[in-house]
Amino acid sequence: xxxxxxxxxxxxxxxxxxxxFTCSFPSSNFYALHWYRWETAKSPEALFVMTLNGDxxxxxxxxxxLNTKEGYSxxxxxxxxxxxxxxxxxxxTGDNQGGKLIFGQGTELSVKP
Amino acid sequence: NAGVMQNPRHLVRRRGQEARxxxxxxxxxxxxxxxxxxxxxxLKFMVYLQKENIIDESGMPxxxxxxxxxxxxxxxxxxxxxxxxDSAAYFCASSLARGGYxxxxxxxxxxxxx
Numbered sequence: 344x345x346x347x348x349x350x351x352x353x354x355x356x357x358x359x360x361x362x363x364f365t366c367s368f369p370s371s372n373f374y375a376l377h378w379y380r381w382e383t384a385k386s387p388e389a390l391f392v393m394t395l396n397g398d399x400x401x402x403x404x405x406x407x408x409l410n411t412k413e414g415y416s417x418x419x420x421x422x423x424x425x426x427x428x429x430x431x432x433x434x435x436t437g438d439n440q441g442g443k444l445i446f447g448q449g450t451e452l453s454v455k456p
Numbered sequence: 457n458a459g460v461m462q463n464p465r466h467l468v469r470r471r472g473q474e475a476r477x478x479x480x481x482x483x484x485x486x487x488x489x490x491x492x493x494x495x496x497x498x499l500k501f502m503v504y505l506q507k508e509n510i511i512d513e514s515g516m517p518x519x520x521x522x523x524x525x526x527x528x529x530x531x532x533x534x535x536x537x538x539x540x541x542d543s544a545a546y547f548c549a550s551s552l553a554r555g556g557y558x559x560x561x562x563x564x565x566x567x568x569x570x
Contacts, residue, residue, distance in 0.1 A: 432499070
């Protein structure tokens, strides 16, 4: 059974704090690792798709790293803002999965002004 | 480009009725995926379709659930004889190519079975 684990489950920070979350995934048959941002009542919004070991991606104040050999990815948010409050999902695609995403449970981030 | 369109946004059905959920993929996308989020759970894969073909239905319950993606028109997820345990949010995603690149999600259909 393919398992994707995210930690922490929830996080409460103050505006301006920097934060990071972890996603653990199977290290064998790796194809891609996806990060999504999901606000209540909206559709998950793609942040990054990462495929290469050592990959680092950045979008504004949000960045992500990937280690496929040990099976983990970190998502970093620098200087959190209240509008960053959302659930952050990671999802794994195996090279024999045909595009099917295996999601973690998500990290719920709350940023207080 | 209107993105992935799902309708209805909310659907209420009585036990034993049928539920039909529709998903129109992004223009040019021929790969469609359905996911389900049960209460207090994460998103779980149900089925992957490519125009007129079911590619992977390993996440779909064996009974009462079916999916199609006809040559013309939206993809349909059909649940027959709904039960309370089918109450969930059902999300559809589409992509341009196999492999999960350019995955775009719809806003979901929230099914409530009363």
